[in-house]
Amino acid sequence: MAHDPNEFNDWEGQEEEIVSEPLLPKPIKIKNFLADVWEEGSWGARHLGRADQEMRLYEGVDAGHGFIEWEIPSMDRGEEIGLTYEMRGDKRALTDYDGVMDLPSEAVELLESAGIIVDQEFKD
Numbered sequence: 001m002a003h004d005p006n007e008f009n010d011w012e013g014q015e016e017e018i019v020s021e022p023l024l025p026k027p028i029k030i031k032n033f034l035a036d037v038w039e040e041g042s043w044g045a046r047h048l049g050r051a052d053q054e055m056r057l058y059e060g061v062d063a064g065h066g067f068i069e070w071e072i073p074s075m076d077r078g079e080e081i082g083l084t085y086e087m088r089g090d091k092r093a094l095t096d097y098d099g100v101m102d103l104p105s106e107a108v109e110l111l112e113s114a115g116i117i118v119d120q121e122f123k124d
Contacts, residue, residue, distance in 0.1 A: 027056035027069075031110045037072060040101040051075055055110050063092065068107055081107060085116065093117035 033055075037048040051074045060066040060083070068081040081099040085092040094116060097103055108118050 025058055027058055028066075029057045029110055029114045031055045031057075031106055031113070033106055035104075035106065037075060037077070048075065053106070055106055057110050057114055063087065068110065070104075070107070083111075088117060091115060091117055093119065094122055097122070 031054070032052070034050060034052050037051050037053075038045050039048055051072050054071045054073075056069045056071075058067050058069065064085050064087075066083040066085065068083065070079045070081060072078065079099055081097055081103070083094060084096040086095050087093075092115075094111060103122050105123070108123055111118050
């Protein structure tokens with residue numbers, strides 16, 4: 001028996017609405033910069049060149065989490081850095097991150113500019 005393509009048309013007219021909604025909330029802070037780009041892995045690291053880059057800091061689903069979207073448009077590269085915080089008084093302090101081998105100094109600067117405490121262990 002052939003399937004009638006019009007049988008399930010509940011999505012009709014909704015596609016534009018779904019596509020037009022933003023996928024991410026508005027960033028808290030944005031940092032644009034020119035810097036060297038390195039690809040790192042368990043095998044080591046290799047230099048890919050210099051490029052304009054952008055990091056956008058976002059709130060997470062709760063006060064203990066956030067993330068940075070890191071884009072390098074000219075190299076068609078991007079990373080997401082997951083962030084975990086703890087509260088120290090009325091400020092958030094970084095306790096962990098994932099998604100990259102080393103936390104870039106630009107990410108540290110971005111976090112600190114947003115009032116997030118970044119301990120020395122993340123700056124080495």
